[in-house]
Structure formats: structure tokens, C-alpha cells
Amino acid sequence: MAVDLKTKEHIRGIRKAGRIVAACHKALSKRIAPGVTTQEIDRFVERFMLDRGATPAQKGYKGYPFATCASVNEVVCHGFPDSVPLETGDIVTIDMVADLDGWKADSAWTYAIGRTTASTEKLLSIAKQAMLDGIKQAVPGNRLGDIGFAVQSRAERAGFQVVTAFVGHGIGRSMHEYPEVVYRGIPGQGIELEEGMVITIEPIITAGRAEVYIGPDGWTASTRDGGWAAQFEHTVAVTKEGPIVLTRWE
Template identity: 50%
Template structure:
């Protein structure tokens, strides 16, 4: 069931999103060679709780951390660890912030030091996939159109779209309807309506799209060992188009 949000509820979600934006901006200065992803996890948890929020992922279905920290071939749900980031790593940090019971969700990718040309291109194309999809979000747009525009742009640049994970509705719950696929055919699927709030979060691989799961039961990585990248925003459909609640603005 899709839960349509009121303007007041979207305003409350924007408050959570504003804090999430602050966290990602702060991480720009923290992500560097020699820093461990566990240190980043602790930084984020303190940053959020000091400002009256809660890292919603921590404890979700037993997930033990405040962030997902996925490095290089890790697609998503990477476990923070004592492993230190190295020059040339590609890091994605995904997190959900809860402020007064309302949630916002955003993943952002970071180049650690001097990233390879392939990595830089992958980051650029993945972000373009996200924003090309956002550009068509408005009442009446079909979910298949979102998946199609992402898949078309990724594959035109020699990359592939992960099939196993999707965008999702969000509000007071982390995962609500609808599911938002990042691949598919145009003119298919349900139509967007004013008041819908959901994420678009394409995970794009430099190689093939099939995944392998780590023994921890959470972390997905590319089966062929290729780089993976992700960007994600929380969006609210308005009568005229869309509000990107988690837009960092610079």
C-alpha cells in the first residue's frame, strides 16, 4: 500500500533530510586515505545524535552500524571496519536519518584521493543516471520510465545496472511501497501521484550486474570484482513536479 504524505509530513521529512545533508557535507572533509570506515561510522553516529536525530539503520533487522560503507567492488550494505581507506578507493556511504519519527535516506559516493579514470567516469555516469531520472519525476510519470532512463544511460556508457536492489517509498518507515526499479521498459508500471515520497538509488557497475553476497548476509559485491557506485536521493512528488529533499545544493 502506498502512503500518500501530506504537506506537513513532507515538511517533517525535510527536517530529517536537512540533517542528512549536513552529514554528507561534513563527510567530504572526513573521507581520506588512512581513515577507517569504522571511524566514519562513529563520526556519523555522533554527528546525528548530537543534533537530535537517530541513525535509523542501526539495529534495523539486526544491522549493527549507523552507515553502510561500501568500498570498490562492494555494491551496497558494506560493513564499516578497521580497514583503512587507500588512495584510489571508491567509497559509497548510505544512511537513513530519523528526526522525530520521520525519515530521510541518501547514499553518496566519494573518491578517496586519486581515483582512476574508470572510477571517475563511473561516478559521473551514476550521478547522471540519478538526475536524469529525477528530471522526469512528476504526477503521471510511470515507474518504468524511471528505470528505462537509468538503464539506457548506464548501458550507453558501457556500464550495467544492478537488478537486485531497488528504490522504495519512505516516510515513518524505512521501506514502503512502491518499489522503484532502476531498469525496465518505458510506459510500464504505476503512475506517480502528488504526495508520493520515495527514493531513487541506482547502483551502477563498471562490469556486469550479477552480485555475490558476503558471509555476513548483508554486503553485496560485484561477482566479477568490478567497481560499483551509487547515488541516492529522497524525493517528494508535488503537483508541479518534484522536491529533492536530500539535495546537497553544491
Template identity: 40%
Template sequence: MIIIKKSKEIEYMRHSGRVVGKTLAKLQEYVKPGITTGELDRIAEEYIRSQNAIPSFKGYYGFPASICASVNNEVVHGIPGKKVLQEGDIISIDCGAILNGYHGDAARTFAVGKISKEAEDLIKITKKSFFKGIEKAIIGNRLSDISSEIQKYAESHGYSIVRDYVGHGIGTQMHEDPEIPNFGVSGRGPKLVEGMVLAIEPMVNIGKYNVRVQQNNWTVVTEDGTLSAHYENTVAILNDGPELLTLC
């Protein structure tokens, strides 16, 4: 069941979304060669809690950290720890926060120092694919109109869209209905109506879309070892168009 949010609830989600957006902006300042993913996690948790919010991810189904930190061929759900970032790496950081009982959720892929043009282009196209999808996030359209635009844009540039992991509704729960694939045929799925709040998150690979879960039962990697990027915002469907709640 898709839970439609009232204006007061969306206002609460603006606050939680702002915490997430500011956390990611803060982390970007620290993403440099030599820092560990565990240190980034510590910085994120400290900042989230300083805003009287709670990290959404910590303890969620047993996840041990406040952010997901996925490096290079890691797609999503990378566990922060002792891994040291190296010049030329890319890192996808997924972050969530709860404030006033409502979640915000967003992800960005950052460059670590100077990166290859191949990696730079991947990050750019992943972000642009999100915004192409958002052009269709208007009342009266179908959910798959967003999905289709994301897929078309990414694939038109020679990339592949991860199929095994999708976006989701969000509110008082981190994951609510509906599921939001980043691929598919337009004109399908529920109609978009005012008050829907969606976490839209293309995951884009340089190589094939196939992925597998590592032995820690969390970290998802590309099967062919190629780079992957991730871009996500929490988006409210409103009468005057979509509002991105997790931009600073």
C-alpha cells in the same frame, strides 16, 4: 500500499532529509587515505544524534552501524569497521536518519584521494543516471519511466545496472511501497501523484550487473570484482516538480 504524504509530513521529511544531506557532506570532508570506515561511522552517528535525530540503519534488521560503507567492488550494505581507506579507493556511503518519526535516506560515492579516470567516470555517470531518472519524476508519468531513463543512460555509457537491489518508498518506515527498480520498460507501474515520496538509488557497475552477498550476510559485492557506485536521494513528487529532500 503506497502511502501518500500530506504537506506537513513532507515538511517533516525535509528536516530528516536535511540531516542526512549534511551528514554526507560532513563525511566527504573526512574521506581521505588512512581513515577507517569505522571512524566514518562514528562521525556520522555523532553528527546525526547532535541534530536530535536517530540513525535509521543502526539495529535495522540487526545492522550494526549507522552508515553502510561499501568500498570499491562492494555495491551496498558494507559494514564499517577496521578497513583503512587507501589512495585510489572509492567508497559508497549510504546514510539514513529519523527525525519527528520520519526517515531520510541518501547515498553518495566518494573518491579517496586521487582516483583513476575509470573510477571517476563511473561515479559521474552513476550520479547523472539518477538525475536523468528524476527528469521523469513528474505527476502523471509512470514509475517505470524513472527506471527506464536510469537504465538507458547508464547502459548507453557501457555500464550495467544492478538488478537485485532497488529503490523504495519512504516515510515513517525506511522501506515502504513501491519498489523502484533502476531498470525496466517505460509506461508501467503506478502513476506518479502528488505526495509520493521515493528513495531513488541507482547502483551501477563497471562490469556485469551480477552481485552476491558475502558471508557476513550483509555486504553485497560485484561477482566479477569490478567497481560499483551508488547515488541516492529521497525525492518528493510535488505539483511543481520533484523535490530532492536530502540535498543540503
């Protein structure tokens, strides 16, 4: 299967969608608090995108009914927004994809709700750093194994595990494009990265074991042992000047 390489004009289109995603995450970071529900967050995100001329690309994708995935504590990804208030000490990952003029950008972020524990702060810190380590490897001439190895090494050195059941992906006109970005690997192996590739780097890191199960809704993935999980994701363009994060806000 061939990689759909993007021109500079294409990347500008994805960046415009990415700016909406970034602005939405920035706004959410000030709104997420104890007592807020993920259902309220979902409505906020959908309205935020629509008000800026974009649409939430996840809504309706393969029948998914919401504008966001909202994954609380032991839910690793694809959690359904609901009416349960978030509590102090919880963590929640909000994953969103904006479609603007046919170009898509994807970013997930794990938020701590109120005060949290030192162990949870460490999980969040390592998960974010693992993403950043992966992004640093997204340069022409490197291989997907370099990204996976960087992520896996950061997580395992800190005593955490990478959930390997879920992967990153190419993105552009479609939400999921070739190639898949796996978060374990051997340096120098896998598909070679080329200028013009746009991929998501979105490892999920767990404090427990990496095994997951899918709930009865057919979407919600949770750790089998109840260990909490954190995920940070950016949409990244591979360029000769280095990796360009198209969804940066933090």
C-alpha cells in the same frame, strides 16, 4: 498494496530529517581521505545525527549493527564499516538514514579517495547522472517504468550496467515503504506516480557485470566479477511543481 501519500506537512517532516542527512554528507566530503577507516566514518555519522536530535535508522534494522552502510570498491551496498584504512584510488559509498521525530530520510553517496583514474571518474559521473535522470522523471502522471528506463539508458549508453538486485523504495514513517523503484523499465509502464509520493532514487551502477553475491555476514553485497560499483541516492518528493529533492547538499 496502497501507496502512503504524504501531505505537505509530512513532506516538511521528511525534509527536516533530510537536511540532517545532507549536512552530514557535506561534512563527510571534507573528512573522507586516505587513511581514514569506515569505522571512523560510522562513528562520526552516528554522533552527528545524535547531536542534532536524530537517530541513525539503519542501526538495529533487521539486526543491522551499524549507523551506516560503507561499501568499498566492488562492494555494491550494505558493506559493514571496518578498521581497514581507505587508500588513495579507492571509492566508498556511505549510505545513511536519519530518523527525526519519526520521519526518515535516506541518501547514499560514493566518494573517491584522493586521486583516482579516469575510468573511475567516469563511473562516478555516469552513476550520479543516472540518478539525476531518474529524478527528472519523478512527476505526477509518469510511471515507475519512466524512472527505470531513464536510469538504465544513461548507464548502458556509457557502457555500464545497472545492478538490478537492489531497488529504491517509498519512505516516510518507515524506512522501506511501497512501492519498490526498479532501475530498468519500459516508459509508460508500472505504477503511476502521484503527488505526495516520497521515494528514494538510488541506482547502483557497475563497471563490470551486474551479478552480485552476499557475503558470510548476510549483508555485504559484492559484484561477482570484482567490478567496482558506484551509487548515488536522494530522497525525492513527487509534487505538481516537479520533483523536490529532500536530501540535497551537493
